[in-house]
Amino acid sequence: MLNLIKNELIKILANKKLYVGMAIIVVVNLLPLLEKLTGSIGDIPINGQVTPLYMLSTYLNILMPIFISVLIADMVTDEYVNGTLALSLIHPVSRSKLMIAKVLALVVIITLVLLFSLLVGFVLGSLIFGWGEQFVYQDVVAEINYTFTTFEGLLVTLGSYAISVIPLLAFGMLIFLLSHHFKGGGALVGISIGLVIMLSFLGEIAQGLRPFLINHYFALFKYTFLTKDIAQITTSILVLGIYSILPFALGIRLFKKKDIVY
Amino acid sequence: MNGKSVIEIENLHKSFGPTKVVDGISFNVQAGDVFGFLGPNGAGKTTTMRMILGLVYPDSGTIKINGYDIEKEFPNAISRVGAMIETPKFYPYLSGYKNLQLIANLHPQVQPSRIEEVLDMVGLSGRSRDKVGTYSLGMKQRLGIARALLNRPCIVLLDEPTNGLDPQGIIEIREMISQLALEQDITFFISTHLLHEVEQVCSKVAILNRGRLVAREPVKDLLGKDSELVKVRTMDTAKALEILQGINYINSVKVSPGGLEVELEKGRSAELNQLLVLGGVLVDYLVPKKQSLEELFIELTGGGNQVA
Numbered sequence: 058m059l060n061l062i063k064n065e066l067i068k069i070l071a072n073k074k075l076y077v078g079m080a081i082i083v084v085v086n087l088l089p090l091l092e093k094l095t096g097s098i099g100d101i102p103i104n105g106q107v108t109p110l111y112m113l114s115t116y117l118n119i120l121m122p123i124f125i126s127v128l129i130a131d132m133v134t135d136e137y138v139n140g141t142l143a144l145s146l147i148h149p150v151s152r153s154k155l156m157i158a159k160v161l162a163l164v165v166i167i168t169l170v171l172l173f174s175l176l177v178g179f180v181l182g183s184l185i186f187g188w189g190e191q192f193v194y195q196d197v198v199a200e201i202n203y204t205f206t207t208f209e210g211l212l213v214t215l216g217s218y219a220i221s222v223i224p225l226l227a228f229g230m231l232i233f234l235l236s237h238h239f240k241g242g243g244a245l246v247g248i249s250i251g252l253v254i255m256l257s258f259l260g261e262i263a264q265g266l267r268p269f270l271i272n273h274y275f276a277l278f279k280y281t282f283l284t285k286d287i288a289q290i291t292t293s294i295l296v297l298g299i300y301s302i303l304p305f306a307l308g309i310r311l312f313k314k315k316d317i318v319y
Numbered sequence: 320m321n322g323k324s325v326i327e328i329e330n331l332h333k334s335f336g337p338t339k340v341v342d343g344i345s346f347n348v349q350a351g352d353v354f355g356f357l358g359p360n361g362a363g364k365t366t367t368m369r370m371i372l373g374l375v376y377p378d379s380g381t382i383k384i385n386g387y388d389i390e391k392e393f394p395n396a397i398s399r400v401g402a403m404i405e406t407p408k409f410y411p412y413l414s415g416y417k418n419l420q421l422i423a424n425l426h427p428q429v430q431p432s433r434i435e436e437v438l439d440m441v442g443l444s445g446r447s448r449d450k451v452g453t454y455s456l457g458m459k460q461r462l463g464i465a466r467a468l469l470n471r472p473c474i475v476l477l478d479e480p481t482n483g484l485d486p487q488g489i490i491e492i493r494e495m496i497s498q499l500a501l502e503q504d505i506t507f508f509i510s511t512h513l514l515h516e517v518e519q520v521c522s523k524v525a526i527l528n529r530g531r532l533v534a535r536e537p538v539k540d541l542l543g544k545d546s547e548l549v550k551v552r553t554m555d556t557a558k559a560l561e562i563l564q565g566i567n568y569i570n571s572v573k574v575s576p577g578g579l580e581v582e583l584e585k586g587r588s589a590e591l592n593q594l595l596v597l598g599g600v601l602v603d604y605l606v607p608k609k610q611s612l613e614e615l616f617i618e619l620t621g622g623g624n625q626v627a
Contacts, residue, residue: 060424060425060427061424061425063424064421064424064425067413067417067420067421068410068413068421071410071412071413071417072412073412139408140404140405140406140408141408141409141410143372143374143404143408144408144421144422144466145421145422145425146372146373146374147372147373147374147397147400147402147404148397148398148422148425148426148470149393149394149395149397149398149425149426150425151393151394314376316335316369316374316375316376317369317374317375318369318374318375
């Protein structure tokens with residue numbers, strides 16, 4: 058299994074798309090500078106130590122789902138169509154182990170990219186706004202300020218990034234399931250972006266549906282470290298668990314029965 | 320050859336939707352064979368190879384490799400198999416070496432030195448650190464063969480192994496296959512459209528047409544039938560035709576430029592010559608005409624002009 062994960066990581070780390078994604082993260086981190094220059098940042102108390110936490114929502118709702126879709130399109134759909142998926146399967150490797158290795162490699166990459174985003178947030182945030190005296194995070198929607206010491210703030214930020222792997226992985230499992238149905242990575246990425254937009258739209262027009270939509274739980278870090286709402290955390294874990302396990306099990310089942318014709 | 324069956328295929332069926340691609344084929348490949356697998360486009364060759372490798376599931380029938388059923392004991396069945404299916408596929412953004420390393424990682428017993436060894440065997444040592452995206456088709460073909468040999472297989476399946484190679488490359492691959500079969504006791508199962516290659520390299524051949532096996536014999540038996548073909552060079556075509564009417568050991572007579580083509584029972588050509596000369600036909604010469612695999616292939620597959 059470790060060798061399969063190693064193979065997946067060798068492929069991903071040699072793929073230019075990973076570095077394009079990381080470059081986009083750097084560019085996105087310049088947005089607060091733009092907001093500062095245009096004055097649209099208002100009276101939000103932003104500084105270097107809190108920038109990564111502000112940026113996390115942007116990553117979770119837009120960048121990371123797209124990034125994950127691109128990665129999975131490469132790892133499954135394109136590999137299938139290009140005939141490289143078959144390369145491992147004509148050796149003593151079970152199909153389920155290969156898929157599990159891909160999922161675990163994805164977890165590693167998501168973690169590394171989030172870590173990179175965190176560092177970029179700290180560095181660029183500090184360069185633009187200065188490190189600052191204290192850690193004040195303002196929930197713009199709820200209009201609540203959360204104030205921490207610098208150390209507590211850093212822990213909250215680290216924890217928030219770490220726990221965000223869970224909803225991203227659950228989203229990844231949905232995409233893994235979809236990836237077996239497409240004959241081109243581009244189509245999968247397009248559908249995934251459409252899915253993200255549709256889920257946001259659905260959540261807006263039918264608020265009653267929100268508890269069932271995966272994107273609602275991208276804010277797991279807020280429930281865990283800011284509002285500390287135990288009921289909401291439990292529901293999130295439960296729903297995300299279902300979102301993870303069900304598509305994963307279905308995906309494995311589908312892949313095990315699939316004829317590899319490319 | 321020790322006669323042990325290393326690939327056993329029994330009553331294999333596969334359909335894609337309403338299209339029957341493989342229709343009840345059965346054959347064995349024995350250890351040490353260089354087995355040629357022929358058929359026109361769409362005959363079901365690649366699907367059969369994919370079923371042997373566990374990539375495509377048969378609707379019914381069984382496949383055993385080295386005595387292991389691939390459905391029930393896949394890891395054991397596939398552990399000593401190497402394969403190259405269709406145009407060899409690679410990760411173009413990785414070097415040739417890295418591409419092989421990905422496969423070596425799947426076999427704990429394969430040492431890094433083996434990667435260098437197989438690259439050297441196919442003459443790619445000098446380019447092994449270059450990205451595969453920069454390789455020519457011929458180089459990819461060589462790298463595909465190197466990959467198929469990486470895990471020291473006892474059975475190697477090759478689909479069109481000489482595709483994209485120049486004449487010198489084709490000769491090298493042919494020699495390599497013969498050498499590996501002989502020296503390392505590797506059994507080869509080769510699908511190719513180069514029938515001339517099959518004649519030169521393969522010991523046995525199976526011909527597939529529309530999902531069914533139409534021939535399965537040692538190449539020498541397939542080409543050496545009970546009858547033989549003789550070209551009769553003469554100007555007295557009409558007279559010769561008249562004499563040959565109703566002769567019981569003659570199967571067929573065809574007029575060809577400069578004479579006749581006569582298919583007759585094996586070993587009767589001297590009698591044929593005598594018969595014509597005694598009948599007053601001036602025979603310039605008799606030429607035994609060997610039936611090539613290509614002619615046989617066309618005959619068996621109903622003139623399939625696209626061989627693949």
